[in-house]
Amino acid sequence: MSFSLVSGQLNNLWIGKFSIFPDDVFVHGISTRHGGVSQGALDSLNLGLHVNDKVENVKKNREKFFAGLGLKLNIGVSCQQVHGFGIAKVTKEQAGRGMYAYEDSIPGMDALITNERALPLMLYFADCTPIMLADPIKKVIGVAHGGWKGTVKSIGRKTVELIVKEYGCQPADILAGIGPAIGACCYEVGSEVAEQFQEAFPNFAQEILTKSTDEKFHLDLAKTNKLQLMEAGLAEEKIDVANVCTACNNRQFFSYRADGGRTGRIAAVLSIR
Ligand SMILES: [Zn+2]
Numbered sequence: 001m002s003f004s005l006v007s008g009q010l011n012n013l014w015i016g017k018f019s020i021f022p023d024d025v026f027v028h029g030i031s032t033r034h035g036g037v038s039q040g041a042l043d044s045l046n047l048g049l050h051v052n053d054k055v056e057n058v059k060k061n062r063e064k065f066f067a068g069l070g071l072k073l074n075i076g077v078s079c080q081q082v083h084g085f086g087i088a089k090v091t092k093e094q095a096g097r098g099m100y101a102y103e104d105s106i107p108g109m110d111a112l113i114t115n116e117r118a119l120p121l122m123l124y125f126a127d128c129t130p131i132m133l134a135d136p137i138k139k140v141i142g143v144a145h146g147g148w149k150g151t152v153k154s155i156g157r158k159t160v161e162l163i164v165k166e167y168g169c170q171p172a173d174i175l176a177g178i179g180p181a182i183g184a185c186c187y188e189v190g191s192e193v194a195e196q197f198q199e200a201f202p203n204f205a206q207e208i209l210t211k212s213t214d215e216k217f218h219l220d221l222a223k224t225n226k227l228q229l230m231e232a233g234l235a236e237e238k239i240d241v242a243n244v245c246t247a248c249n250n251r252q253f254f255s256y257r258a259d260g261g262r263t264g265r266i267a268a269v270l271s272i273r
Pocket of ligand 1: 245
């Protein structure tokens with residue numbers, strides 16, 4: 001398993017790809033910050049419509065990234081991502097939601113699932129963990145937004161559980177990709193956050209939290225998401241972890257922390273062919 005940046009079909013476009021997802025069944029990619037038209041702190045492939053960028057710029061950037069994946073932008077679906085743990089089951093009727101206007105995104109949700117072909121799910125990130133799920137047997141997908149709040153509320157595990165309930169998937173069949181996110185190296189949290197993780201994940205709290213100084217802890221979000229997917233029944237050898245820290249690599253990706261809050265958004269896109 002591996003995560004690597006490959007050159008897209010268009011110039012100056014790089015696409016993050018997990019080797020775990022078979023390309024004949026799924027289309028997927030994680031964007032970088034390069035190759036777009038946005039300027040300043042949003043330089044340049046900002047894909048978020050909620051970060052005070054010009055809508056025209058975001059539209060151009062999204063169209064370019066989708067074109068790089070061989071997809072048309074008007075069939076994608078986004079949700080508003082409110083740092084909660086709501087999961088929406090989406091169908092073709094929602095194709096296009098949130099592609100051209102944030103207000104039109106599916107409200108109140110932080111994860112999307114579907115079994116419809118050619119319905120790309122698209123979520124946005126700047127340090128939070130992209131969680132991508134794909135069952136090649138039942139042909140079902142899900143994408144979740146794992147910030148610390150969603151992660152501590154087990155949005156990844158809940159997304160697996162909903163896929164199992166709604167589509168009859170077997171957890172052991174599900175492939176997962178955990179994308180670039182702020183690493184334990186750069187993600188320091190206070191004891192009030194650390195305590196919530198200790199309470200939520202008693203089985204592996206010691207593996208995800210490292211005490212630093214003054215009641216501060218380094219938290220490993222990607223590992224927390226990997227371990228909760230394993231508790232949901234996924235096999236370790238089917239979870240592809242990028243192991244890329246967005247804060248250490250903020251010249252390649254957008255990082256809320258490393259860029260001081262004013263930054264753009266990368267996206268994770270997943271679709272069934
Ligand atoms: Zn780092």
